[in-house]
Amino acid sequence: MTRPAMTTSTMTTPTGTAPQYEVFALRYAHFADRTQGSNLIFPDDHAAPMPLDFFVWAVRGHGRTIVLDTGFDAASAVRRNRVWLRSPIDALRGIGIAPETVEDVVISHMHWDHAGNWADFPRARFHVQEAEMAYCTGRCMCHEPMRRPFDVEHVTQAVRHVFAERVAFHAGTAEIAPGITLHLVGGHSKGQQILRVPTARGWVVLASDATHFWHNIRARSPFVLLHSLEDMIEGWLTCERLADGPDHIIPGHDPAVLRRFPAVAGDADTVRLDLPPAD
Ligand SMILES: [Zn+2]
Numbered sequence: 001m002t003r004p005a006m007t008t009s010t011m012t013t014p015t016g017t018a019p020q021y022e023v024f025a026l027r028y029a030h031f032a033d034r035t036q037g038s039n040l041i042f043p044d045d046h047a048a049p050m051p052l053d054f055f056v057w058a059v060r061g062h063g064r065t066i067v068l069d070t071g072f073d074a075a076s077a078v079r080r081n082r083v084w085l086r087s088p089i090d091a092l093r094g095i096g097i098a099p100e101t102v103e104d105v106v107i108s109h110m111h112w113d114h115a116g117n118w119a120d121f122p123r124a125r126f127h128v129q130e131a132e133m134a135y136c137t138g139r140c141m142c143h144e145p146m147r148r149p150f151d152v153e154h155v156t157q158a159v160r161h162v163f164a165e166r167v168a169f170h171a172g173t174a175e176i177a178p179g180i181t182l183h184l185v186g187g188h189s190k191g192q193q194i195l196r197v198p199t200a201r202g203w204v205v206l207a208s209d210a211t212h213f214w215h216n217i218r219a220r221s222p223f224v225l226l227h228s229l230e231d232m233i234e235g236w237l238t239c240e241r242l243a244d245g246p247d248h249i250i251p252g253h254d255p256a257v258l259r260r261f262p263a264v265a266g267d268a269d270t271v272r273l274d275l276p277p278a279d
């Protein structure tokens with residue numbers, strides 16, 4: 001795959017100039033009963049199994065801890081028929097991150113499986129794209145198919161955090177810690193954003209639902225749930241421009257992430273993304 005030309009600023013290598021961080025993917029839930037036909041607009045094989053995993057992500061280093069997405073709780077898992085493996089909050093504690101001390105939480109988008117559990121982060125500022133908050137509180141939510149991936153309790157909670165001055169609004173690109181930037185891509189949801197992190201193996205892009213699986217971005221095969229197909233496809237180009245290679249783009253729901261990256265000691269559901277994949 002040809003990658004588009006980079007600008008000089010994004011070509012800066014992490015080594016030397018930018019700090020390097022540890023990056024974790026923490027799996028907390030699973031959804032086995034999915035096929036290509038239920039995941040892709042243009043499936044090659046309708047009946048082929050294509051299960052989803054659910055993750056939160058964490059970035060740590062240089063005195064900073066940033067959590068990307070906050071997952072859902074046990075009650076939502078029952079309501080939406082997902083297999084609950086553990087609390088994402090407990091998963092963070094397992095790698096030594098105390099949620100009550102975390103100061104920066106990035107919400108990739110407000111879908112129900114990414115935006116719960118805010119009460120567990122009493123000191124955090126929540127970084128959200130303006131476009132996403134406008135979308136999930138706007139007229140589109142009058143329509144059932146458009147509000148289906150949102151949970152009114154999460155959205156209400158987010159509005160309360162706006163009033164408590166605990167939401168950091170972004171409109172496009174922003175640096176939220178030295179070398180760590182978030183980028184608006186839209187596509188899957190109107191204000192979908194991705195997080196770019198400098199690591200020892202280069203620039204890693206935590207794409208979340210900008211690409212659910214590696215298959216989406218690599219085969220140019222869009223996921224079924226979207227706000228703008230045009231923006232989703234342009235978002236893939238942005239991921240490729242910002243990451244140091246195809247394996248530096250981390251998809252939001254791909255079970256292959258756990259298989260490919262090295263697990264942390266004693267926790268097979270948590271892997272290090274700042275280390276190279278095994279294959
Ligand atoms: Zn989503």
Ligand SMILES: [Zn+2]
Nearest residue numbers: 111113209252
């Ligand atoms: Zn999702």
